Amino acid sequence: MTLPHLPASPTHDSPADLPRVLGGTHAMAIVVGTIIGSGIFLVPSEMMRAVGSSGLVYLAWVIGGLLSLFGAMTYAELGAMMPFAGGEYVYLRGAYGDRTGFLYMWTWFAVAKPASIASVTSGLARTLGIFAAFHWLDTRAVGGPLPILWSQFFAIGVTWLITGLNYLGIKKAGDFQVVFTVLKAVLILVVAGFCFSSALGNWGNFGTSVGHATGGLSGFMIALIATLWAYDGWNDLTMVAGEVKQPGRNLPLALIGGLFVVGVLFMATNAAIQYILPAAQIAASPRPAVEALRIVAGPAGAALVAAGMALSIFVTLNGTIMSGARIPFAAARDRLFFPRFGEVHPRFKSPAYSLIVQALLSSLLLLVLGRFQQLFELAVFAEWLFYALTATTVFVFRRRHPEMARPYRVWGYPILPAVFVLCSIAVLYSSFVGNLQGSLIGSALILLGLPLYEWVRRRYSSRTLTST
Secondary structure: OOOOOOOOOOOOOOOOOOOOOEOHHHHHHHHHHHHOOOHHHHHHHHHHHHHOEHHHHHHHHHHHHHHHHHHHHHHHHHHHHOOOOOOHHHHHHHHHOHHHHHHHHHHHHHHHHHHHHHHHHHHHHHHHOOOHHHHHHHOEEEOOOOOEEHHHHHHHHHHHHHHHHHHOOHHHHHHHHHHHHHHHHHHHHHHHHHHHOOOOOOHHHHHOEOOOOOOHHHHHHHHHHHHHHHHOOOOHHHHOHHHEOOHHHHHHHHHHHHHHHHHHHHHHHHHHHHHHOOHHHHHHOOOHHHHHHHHHHHHHHHHHHHHHHHHHHHHHHHHHHHHHOHHHHHHHHOOOOOHHHHOOOOOOOOOHHHHHHHHHHHHHHHHHOOOHHHHHHHHHHHHHHHHHHHHHHHHHHHHHOOOOOOOOOOOOOOHHHHHHHHHHHHHHHHHHHHOHHHHHHHHHHHHOHHHHHHHHHHHHOOOOOOOO
């Protein structure tokens, strides 16, 4: 039986393909390095204000980690079964057809990935603003009715720097990811070690609480969504699955093992902060990790955490840019997007055109919006919409094509994938209601893809470009 809507095997007439040069270590570094950004250093404050006690904060971390793990396990089955560039695009197109695959690609290409890249780089500028040497980032570079800050130009520069690294080939970008992910993990462990070895810590802090927390189910949902944001990014590996060696083995190991590593590092960091700071102080501090190290080691300790935050964001940016460019590349190879996006650089073997356009869109968002919160909210709605939809494809493929080779089968099927789908819908609903304007804008941008799909289909569907 032939599976419809999946990339065909390349022939001698096929255009150049992306090479499989990423090993298991690279794959693990993409998962761990992309997930661990600034979230772990910032969300403990929001979580404590929401739930009011250390016990509930930890419960939110555990549940958020488990839900992310359920999603990663579901994606691991899909990725090992269909290890092609584009990840979620491939699964959605295979299960629900060209139109759904195109809308996913359009959403990620036009909204989610550029907004994610822009929010990450603007977050990096905000983090560096902690240092006196970077205070100039908050000053105006261009005046007038639409002022532009130096931080926006800085974010644009960083976007092009990492895009250039990926332009030179995914092997170089993957090696960068490995080295700096290891350095990031070491810095996190050093921060935790400083806290736990300090005589200023107190185990009694774990029993403290905040008197005016949001509380109840609504407060717990706020904390849970914060943890899910901190864990976000594990799906990016599937987008570069076409460049991973032995994908049937390495994709599941990296997705599941990477989330376990991240969970340990997150829990250790949160425990270290709570060992130094009581609940009320965590809730009151915008950067509790920085505050904890300032108490333990003075200004040098605070600078260490700030440097760790900046490094974490930098590595996350590399994984985000790397993965985003593969989605329009895959669609172009399937004659569902402009053919230029499906070209591979003859020397560097990278989706060069796709990378450049992605950087241009991110730069435009940084100039037009600029504010971190606006950029973040623009991405959240689109992301969770397709997380839920993509996870449902595991049920479709199990029912329609039981004969397909599955190097990995999600444990707990169908319960665990169903739990992830239901929870994704709950997060999507919360995001939609909590930011109605941003969600409506996101929905409108997604729907703009429908007339574009019809135009692209008529223009390119008859061409002979072969899928990868």
